[in-house]
Amino acid sequence: MTAEHPRDGEANDQSSATLSLDEALAAHSDSETVVDVDEPTQQLVLFRLDGQRFALPGSAVSEILASDQPVYYVPGLPASTEGVLHLRGKIESVISLHQLLGLPTPEGTSKGMILLVRAAGVTSGVRIEQLDDVCEVTQSMLQAPPETLPGTLRPYVSALWQIDECQALALLDPEALFDAYQQGLG
């Protein structure tokens, strides 16, 4: 076995690429990609209404129900009330947020999933059009809602998540939503 020596001209290049074993192993480790665990994170349930992206805090969403969950219509209630569902021996309301958020009411029958939301001492199903994801984000990614936010949304949006240059997502405040609904809005 013969040792190979770097030829002239290659020495400098190779010396700059030389790593210790520790460095080489560290370069392959995940240490640099791990999120700083000290930074507080928040779980979000991402969904869409009228094609727009919204989220609710994961702590407020106790269950995600399939779109075929039977909902029984109850007369004598506003149009934003879809009805009630019978879930494991309990009755829960199912409401739509479109009117409250100033979004056009979808035509036809509801097809999306139902988020079972608990806030302000109230539990209710909330119909969504599309479930996008359930994810964990760091608090620093959530920004205060801008002044330019439409007035219909402003009372119910607690933060904005700028996903990229083109897309932003509004984090809804479930307590504000339920309080407003109980006060006759939506």
Next chain:
Amino acid sequence: MPEQLDQHDQAQVALVLFRVGPYRAALEACHVLAMTDQPTSSHTANAQSLLDDEGDHAPPTRWLTLRAAPTTNSENNSTWQLGVSGDITLQQLPANSLYPLPKLLLSRRFSTALCGCTFDQRQLVLLLDARKLSP
């Protein structure tokens, strides 16, 4: 407390079930004094118009006689008649199968008489508080 829960699990409530337009509804039987095919009182109301202001209301086919809520101007024994439709049945339903209206809906109901719901043959039955109904 466990005794109370056990009592609730075993207790039954007598209800008069009927139809209100396309919906099924029920009143606690103790509030229903009589049933007739034609109204016999001058004080009547169609249950559908009390529950749901919108839409066309089919004429009632039965009349349930209820005791009027006492007021300063009326006698305690005055009665009125509630127009309903469909088959009228008397049923004993388990107390633990009768659910109060969810909190959000309590705050938005058009009629305070709508107080809860139950299920009979996999159909929703609206529970009405007879004391909150009036012609």
